[in-house]
Structure formats: C-alpha cells, structure tokens
Amino acid sequence: MQAVGAWRGRGALLLASVACLLLSGRHGFAQASYQAQIRGTIADASGAVVPNVNITLIEVATNVARTTKTDNSGLYILRALRPSNYVLRVQAPGFQTIEQKGIVLQVDQQTTLNYTLRPATASTKVEVTEAAPLLDTESAALGTDVSNEYVKEIPLPNRNYFGLVFLNAGVSETSGSGITDNYPSGTNFVSNGQRNATAEVRLDGALLSAPEQGEGGNSNVYYEPSVEAVQEFKVQNNSFSAEFGNNGGTVVNLALKSGTNNFHGSAWWFGQRTFLDANDFFSNQAGLPRPDHTRNQYGFSLGGPIRKNKTFFFLDMERMLERLPVNIVATVPTAAQRNGDFSHTLITDPNTGNLVPDAIFNPHQVSFDPTTGNSVRAAFATPNVVPQSMWDPVGHNILNLYPLPNQPGNADGTNNFRTNTDTFNKYLQFDIKLDEQVSNSTHLSGRYSHQHMSNTAPTVFGDGDTWSDGFNYITSVNNGGLQFDWTLKPTLLLTTRFAVDRVYAPGFTTYPQASSVGFPSSLDNANPGIKRMPAILVDSPWTSIFDQCCVDTRFAHSLYTYSASLAWAKGKHNIKFGGEQRLFYNNFQQPSYPTGYFHFAQTVTEQVIDAFNPDQGNPFADILLGIGDYGGISIYPAVADKSKETGFYVQDDWKLTPKLTLNLGLRYEWSTPYTERFNRLEFSNFTGNSGMTLDLSGGDPALQALGLGQKQLIGTTLFPSSASRTIPIDRNNFGPRLGIAYAITPNMVLRGGAGIYYGMNVATNYQYPGSAFRKDGVVYFTKDNFQTQYASLSNPFPAGLPAPQGERYGPLAMWGFANGNDLGTQTDRNAEVYQWSLGVQRLLPGNFVVAADYSANRSTHLPWGGAGGLSGVTTRNRNFIPSWLRRQFNTQNLYTLLQSPVTNPFQPLFSGANAIFNEPDSRYNDAQIPLINLLRPYPQFDGPFEGLPLLVAESFYNALQVRFEKRASKYISVEGAYTLAKSTDDSSSGRNAWINGLAFDNPQELDNPRAEHSISANDATHRLAMAIVAELPLGRGRLWGNGMNRFLDAVVGGWTIANNLTLQSGTPIDIGMSLPTLDDGNQRPNVICNPSSGVGAHRSALTGQSMFNSNCFANPGYEQPGNAPRFFSNLRSDGIHNTDLAFSKSFVPREGMRLEVRADFFNFLNTPRFQIPDNFWGDSTFGQVSATLPNSTPRHGQFGLRFEF
Secondary structure, three states: OHHHHHHHHHHHHHHHHHHHHHHHHHHOOOOOOOOEEEEEEEEEOOOOEOOOOEEEEEEOOOOOEEEEEOOOOOEEEEEEEOOOEEEEEEEOOOEOEEEEEEEEOOOOOEEEOOEEEOEOOOOOEEEEOOOOOOOOOOOOOEEEEEOHHHHHHOOOHHHOHHHHHHHOOOEEEOOOOOOOOOOOOOOOEEEOOOOOOOOEEEEOOEEOEEEOOOEOOOEEEOOOOOHHHEEEEEEEEEOOOOOOOOOOOOEEEEEEOOOOOOOEEEEEEEEEEHHHOOOOHHHHHHOOOOOOOEEEEEEEEEEEEEEOOOEEEEEEEEEEEEEEEEEEEEOOOOHHHHOOEOOOOEEEOOOOOOEEEOEOOEEEEEEEEOOOOEEEEEOOOOOOEOOHHHOOHHHHHHHHHOOOOOOOOOOOOOOOEEEEEEEEEEEEEEEEEEEEEEEOOEEEEEEEEEEEEEEEEOOOOOEOOOOOOOEEEEEEEEEEEEEEEEEEEOOEEEEEEEEEEEEEOOEEEOOOOHHHHOOOHHHHOOOOOOOOOOEEEEOOOOOOEOEOOOOOEEEEEEEEEEEEEEEEEEOOEEEEEEEEEEEEEEEEEOOOOOOOEEEEOOHHHOOEOOOOOOOEOOHHHHHHHOOOOEEEEEEOOOEEEEEEEEEEEEEEEEEOOOOEEEEEEEEEEEEEEEEEOOOOOOEEEEEEEEEEEEEOOOOOHHHHHHOOOEEEEEEEEEOOOOOOOOOOOOOOEEEEEEEEEEEEEOOEEEEEEEEEEEOOOOOOOEOOOOHHHOEEEEEOOOOOOOOOOOOOOOOOOOOOOOOOOOOOOHHHOOOOOOEOOOEOOOOOOOOEEEEEEEEEEEEEOOOEEEEEEEEEEEEEEEOOOOEEOOOOEEOOEOOOOOHHHHOOOOHHHHHHHHHOEEEOOOHHHHHOOOOOOOOOOOHHHOOEEEHHHHHOOOOOOOOOEEOOOOOOEEEEEEEEEEEEEEOOOOOEEEEEEEEEEEEEEOOOOOOOOOHHHHHHOOOOOOOOHHHHOEEOOOOOOEEEEEEEEEEOOEOOOOOEOOOOOHHHHHHHOOEEEEEEEEEEOOOEEOOEEOOOOOOOOOOOOEEOOOOEOOOOHHHHHHHOOOOEOHHHEEOOOOOOOOOOOOOEEEEEOOOEEEEEEEEEEEEOOOOOOEEEEEEEEEOOOOOOOEOOOOOEEOEOOOOOOOOEOOOOOOOEEEEEEEEEO
C-alpha cells in the first residue's frame, strides 16, 4: 500500500508537471533561471573516478538537503539552487567523508567543486578548510553579482536597487538622464552601447519588464521590490546562455529573500528633510532659497519557518510619503480686464524696455488700407475697452476661472499673483513569498507582489509648464510567479514556471468639465469617459490655464509568461532545453487634448493683421472676445492590443576536460506583431497603386519651372481582414551562442564567447489606433486670415465636431491629411546584436577577484530614431522631399519655390461636383496648396505617410572592461568596474525617440541613414563605478578597542562607512541651427575649424563664456545639409564626478539583533552637474551653460534607522 500511495503521489506530481508542459505547449514557454548550480568530479588518490558516491548539499539557512550520486564517470551535478550559503558532504563506502562549509552561491552562478577521496582511517571525516572557489569556471558570460551587503549598505537614491546596476562594467546612464531611476523605470540605462530601455529584468526568474505602455521596442518595469527584500542580483551583458532572449543584450536577474529555519526580519525608516540638502548652483547665484522637501520611507520584513525544514515564508511591506511644495508666480487678469477694460494695461516694449500702453483693437471691424496694402482693425468705440455686447460668454467664464491678483507684481502688471501648493507622492507595496520542499526531489515556490502608487496635485492653474497642478496619477501593480522544480532522477531536472504582471495606471486631470463654463457638451463627449476643461494656452508672460497635455490616460496591461525547461546531465554534457512565450495585452488611451485646446497670443487684437506688434494686443482680451489664433481637439479611442513573443532554446555546457568547458547554445525566437481587438489598424502600402495620375505640368510657373509631367499616385492604405489582422512575422531569428571557459590554474580562468541576440520587437503594441480611426480636429477661428470670424469659444466647430473617417474610403483613406500609421505591409525585423568577448579572471590574495575583458558588439536593423526638420517629420515617414531633387536647383530659389502656392489638382476630389471625399477640414478643399506637397513621393497626403520605423540603423561598440571585487572580509568589501569604450551609431534613440531628451537625435536627410553615422550620443570614453563598504576597526569585537567599555563603544565603536563612487567622461554634444532652412530634415551647420573653445562647463556657468567657438560654424545654405556630424566626439557635456556616502553606527542590544543609525548623503561633495549648453548655432547664448542637469541634484541627505534580527 505504501508503494501504491507513493506512486499516486508521484503520479499526481507527474500529471501536474505534464499539465504545465501542455499549457506551455499551447501558449509557448518561458524559462530563464536565476538559480545556481554545482557540478564536479569525484576521484580517488590514484586519479581514478569513483561512481555511486553520495553527494549531499545542505542549505544552511533552511537545513533543506539536496542529494545526488556520481555517475559511472565520477561526475555529479546539483541544479536549481537558490543563491545562499551551503555545506556539501561527499560520502562513499571505504572512504573518508568530506565536508566543505562556506559555499556561497550567487545568482545564475555555475561553479565546479572537484574532490579526491582518501581511504577510511580512524578519522572518518575530513573538513575542507580552504574556501570554495570564487571563480565561475564554467561560463563565458560577462556580468556582475551584487550581493546583499551592497544592496543593504550602499546609499541608494530613494532606496531603489536601480542605482546598483551601474556597478556593472559597460553600463552607463542614458545621455543626460542621470543614475536615479526615471522613466522608463528599471531599464533606462545603456549597456555595452545598446539602446537604452531595452534590458530584461527578472525577479526570481519571473519577468518584471514589459513593453513600454505607449510604444513597443522599449522595456519598462512597473514593479520594483524594496531593497530590503532583495537578496542579491546579477547583471549579464555579453555571451550569456541561450535561455535568455528578446532583449537588447542585457539581463538583470534579481533574487528575493526567502524564509529560513529561524525567524529573521527587519524594520526601517528613512527620512529626507530640507536642512540636509544643499542649494542648486544657479539658485545660489540668484539668491533663491532651497526648495522645501519632505520624504518618509518605512517598512518591515519578516521571514521564517511554517514547518521547519519544510515550509518557509517571507514577507515585506514598505510605504513612502513625499511632499513637494510648489511656489507659483503667475500673471492673471485683473478685475478690470475681466470686465473688458484694458485702458490701464501697460506692456514692456521688448525693443526699448520702456513701459507703454497696451492698445487693443476691434477684430470685428477690419478695413483694407490701399496705401500700405494692410488689413487694419479699428479701435473700439471706447478705446481699449471691449463692450459687453462683444463678450463671448465662454471666454468671460474662463477669465473668471483665474484667481484675482494678490500682489502688485511688476510695473507692467505681470507676475501679479503668487501662491503655494503641494504635490504629493506616495506608495504602499508588499511581497509575500512561500517555499515548500514537497519532497527530497520536488520544490514549489510562489510569490505575490503588489504596489499602489499615487501622484497628486491640486488644481491651481493646471499649467503644463510646471507639471505641478491639477492631476492625479494612480498605478496599481499585481505581479506574481509560481515555480515548480522536480528532480525526476539525479541527472534530470524539470522546471516549470508561470508568471503574471498586471498593471492598471489611469491618469486624470482634476479640472471642471468643459460644459460647466458653456462649452458645447460635445467636447466632454469627444472621448468618452474624459470630461475636463480644454487647455487655454496663452503666450508668456501671461499664464496659461488647464494646460496639461497627455495627462488624461487610461492604461492597463497584462503580461503572462509560461515556462518549461528540462535539464539533463549526460556524462560530460550538461544539457538544458526549453522554450518561452510571452502574451502581452495592452489597453491604452491618451489623447493629447481630449476636449480641445485654444491658443491665444496678442495677434487677434493688434491693429494691423500679421504685423506682430509687441506693443499691441492682449491675449486676455482675445479670450474675452472668444477668438484665438488656432485650436484643435484630439479624438483618440482606446486601443486593445495583443502580441506574443515565442522562443525555444537548447544549451549544452560541455566539460571537455576538468579545465575546459564549452558553452554551446542555439535559440530560435519570433515575435507576433500586435493585433487590435476591434481591428482599428491601418497598414501603409508604400507601393500600392491608387489607379490615379497627377498632372504636374500645369500652368503654374512654379510647376513649369520644374519640368515635371505625369505622376502615378502610389501609396494606399490597407485595413485588417479575417485572413490578415497584422503584418507578416519575421521568422528568421536564429541565435547561436558559443562560449569557452578554461581554468588555466585553480585561480585563473580564461573565458571568451560570441553569439547572436535579438532585440525587442517594435511591433508589440502602439498607443493609438490607425489614423483613419482617430482624429486631430482643427478649430478655424477664421478662414480668411481674420478678415472675418468663423469659430468662437462658444461654438468652436460650427460644422459639427469632426469625427474619424474609418474605412469608408477604403484604400484611399486619409487622402488630404497626414497619414500617421504605425504599421506598413512589410515584416518588421528584430534588431540583431552580434556580441563577442575575450578575457581573463584572476583570484588574488585576500579574496580579491579581478577580470579584464575585451567586450564588443555590432548591431543591425535598429530603429532609426528621431523626428525633426521644419515639418517635424519622423523617420517612420516616407513622404519627404528626396535629397536629389533639392540638389537640382539653386538653393535660395528652391527654398522660396517649395513654399510658393500652386493650383491644387486635388481640389475636384474634395469640393467639386464629382467629389469623392467629404472632409471639410482638409486643406485639399482649398484652391491652392504649397508646391512642396506636390513634390513629395505621396502628394495625396497633406504631411507624413508613415509606417513602422525604418529598421536600418547600425551601431558598433568596443571596450576594455575591468571588473574587480573583494569579497566580504573582516573590515572591507569592494566591488566595481572600469570601462574604456567607444560607441558609434547611426541613431542613438530607439523607437521612442522622445524618451530622455534624445528626440534631437534627428537625421538631416531621411534617405541617407549612413550619413548620420557618428559617435553615439551615449558614448562614455572612461567610466569608473565602485562601491566600498568599510567597517572601521574600532570598538568591541574589532581590531582596536576589543575590550572597550560599553559606554565608550556606544560612541566611537561600531561605525561603518559605505561609498558609491562614479567618475565618467562627458557624453557627446550635437549642434543644430537656430534658423534652419531644410524641409524634411534636421539641418546642421558646416564645420570649418575646431569648434571647441577650451572653456569647461563650470567656467561657462560662472562667467557666461561659450564652450563653443561660433566662428567655426557656417550656414550651409537653403535646403542644404551641413557637414557637421550628428554628434561631436570633441564636444562633450559635463562628466560625472559623484560620491554618495553613508555613515552608520551599529548597536547590538542582544545577540542576534542589530540597531543601525545612519545618515546617507548623495552627491556628498556637492559637485554640480551641468546640462549641455545652448547648442543651436545662431542663438545669442550659443555655447553657454545655464542650468544643471534635471535628473541630477545638489547634495541631499536622509537619516535612517534600521533594526534587524
């Protein structure tokens, strides 16, 4: 009966495992290990191998034992080992028992432990006293392990583990973003020259990183565990095994703490206060006070046994509360101005600096002056007073939404309002982890993590310039994983895993509804569920109200990963094969201006139309009249995307000899591009024939001068069908991996590797539906250049609210508009990363490990990022003026020619008797359009015709990387890396070109990507990152003062200093033009000498001197690209010279307990880090440094209390 019961128990486990495998077979697999392994050979004194030796490995913390036997070749292997401390026993009849303690395994470590058995004597047990090897002798992968000591002791900004990623060789910040965690969270760093925000992050093997919410091609981490819960983590960025894929060549593996046989835990509080902070460099210069700041971060952790040696738990909880005061100075309408009286309004003449009356004129009374040829507005009946009969009721209500002035302000009435408010950030998060040793051969582990975060601010103005009022962001994350390990037999291990990441993150403004001030209710209903005031945009120095672009957001995603792998030890082969699949569901809506925006300058009430007189006109008067310069509305339905990532792999770590191991791997993966639940997608067919011809030989002199004739209209739009819901799949992604590890001596390893890796696919999701299913409506306040009024604030859309056109025009969809689709009709290719490395690792006396490696890669098919030029065209666009056409004509004449109006040949299609389009807001209804439209490859579109980003960029990276580590000794631990590198590329920004300020990484010529190759924006020639934890050798139980009395020890004993040091070269600077004259491109100047002036950033900030020699640049001319490189290798931003220090004092209330009092200081030496200078040639401030880097801070500190037992 016992045998039957045992079989039933094992049968149940087998069925469960088979079910997991079948589930994985249906949905794919996902397997990437954070666990370690040990293997080795057992021989006798003669060198002959010994089979059937009993190997027992015991985890010290839990007393859980793992057993195996050596095979006929004397080999043994133990897999799926948690990063922890172990004891290993070797037992065989007739031989002495060997026991080795102090075996410390790290994340994803492979180590070799060989033993020689001696015949049994009176003493039957031999204890190995030498430490287990610190070198990984079986893997070619390059990376850095960061142990719990550093996680716990190093000062980390906001107590976030992200800062420790930069201890790894080859890892540097994204240009200008700093090393504090910023968007995208958890991945916004550059590793070995790869694109930022493409790394893969895992927690206990479960995927944490997901595609960025708005656009695929970048990764984002929505849940980051507390540093108090992280046991250790590892960064791998070259030659890692085939089980990892679908990332940008870097994997971050975190291991969460687990329960043990003894209860252990901690409690902590960290507080940031203003008095610990230094002031900003420029605030000091201006005599401004330090900004107030309060932050409290506290929590606890607890782990222990539920059943000793069997079931364990660990949980932690952390809460953060932060208050950021905001001082607001604004210019608001006076009581008189709200009633139309501007007779006492003054304005500062920008040319003379004198105060003059601000005259306003009547836009409803316009006459033509034949002597000047100008259209002139008359004065109001009562000069500078808008009569109540002309008030727009909505405009009047808007002015009354402004608070009244509460201070005199400047002499011209500006800055007449001041107030203080607070923004609040807070979160609550926790982890719960259970480990169950089901039997000697099976282990089950599960984790659930949750976070609820909110960022709120009260409404004062909703001024987007400060991002400080009138919004509420909420993020709720549920993340979890379940892993089952089953040792089917000593040489066969089955691992299955399921993980889920669910995120709900709405953002909304706390504004009144549009209809509450009289706007039509249609504005509140334009995007169902988003009811808010439109943005009222007012030019400086006046103050905008409710200007919060892109805040109203509805976002939720679900990421499911399925896992299965089988590891098999066969002789000298350690084989692992499995697969992976990730299912990604993304729901997203983020209209820029969901109820509209209206812009007001001074132009509507100035006297002469288009004169732009700075002494005339007033935007508050324009608002009162209800007439703006322009406006619009974004009607963007929510999308529901689904995509998949699938891969299979086999990895064989072949131990050819006791010293030589080969890592052989092959991975095959593919990405299934996203579909949309309601098929609201479009596919740009750049070669589709519309069946129409355009005659460009018409009577316009401008057209005749070009000598062009008939032009076949190519470029159509396709929509999803039941047979084809998305673009074709790229199925050519085979990734071979090869590595070699050779133990030259027990203390020296030679390692090298090479492999092909594939980056994240850019078509995992997109934030908008196809352009035919969304609408950017235009508000026309006038249709005749303000001779008469058309729309008003009370009636912004006289012809009715525009709506998306949908599929009604079939392949001719979006003619007469920009056609900004995300997808084309071709397969999108994953980036291909070719990596290779060669180096040596050496163990030195004192447990000091040093490794020197040559690390390199070449990447192809990268997204060619960027957007720019006079028209703001992105590299997704194909509808640009080709460079060959520009070069055919005189540059001055071509520039004028391109802007000249010509007869619109498309007008009959839009407004004639035989019109096939009913789109009244299209410019193609007009009799004339600019010539440039007709010269584009796809003239039927009024602006871009887009598809997927051009996947044509390349990058190259070469580096010498030196890693060093001194493992924990009595008083000091050190870990860090030095990197000497060079990185070049065609483009430094990925698909999301707007992430972290690299949007200026734009090409001059959209048909010549190779001409953009230059030093990378993220190139950092030298970088040293180092963490040191030093216990001062003074006090009871230490080198000096061991017998010190307790009172004196409480003062001078038990001190620890931890330092995180970063030194890095500056990153390259790009140079643009303040007055570019290149359509469809980002014009750069010509370089005629060395532009470096020799003045550093600090001197420029102090004196106003330029870092650049402006005489070394010249204008390339109209419509001509300059010869300046995309980025200059000899013009660099301010480097990093940063030291973070932590001072802590430990008290021991009783054995097994420790109370730590600490003070952490970030940027301890208060070294300012300056933003790049004004880099637009032609500006009066060209080359001058005027600000510090936004994500860098002056010295700031925090106090902390930490108790552990």
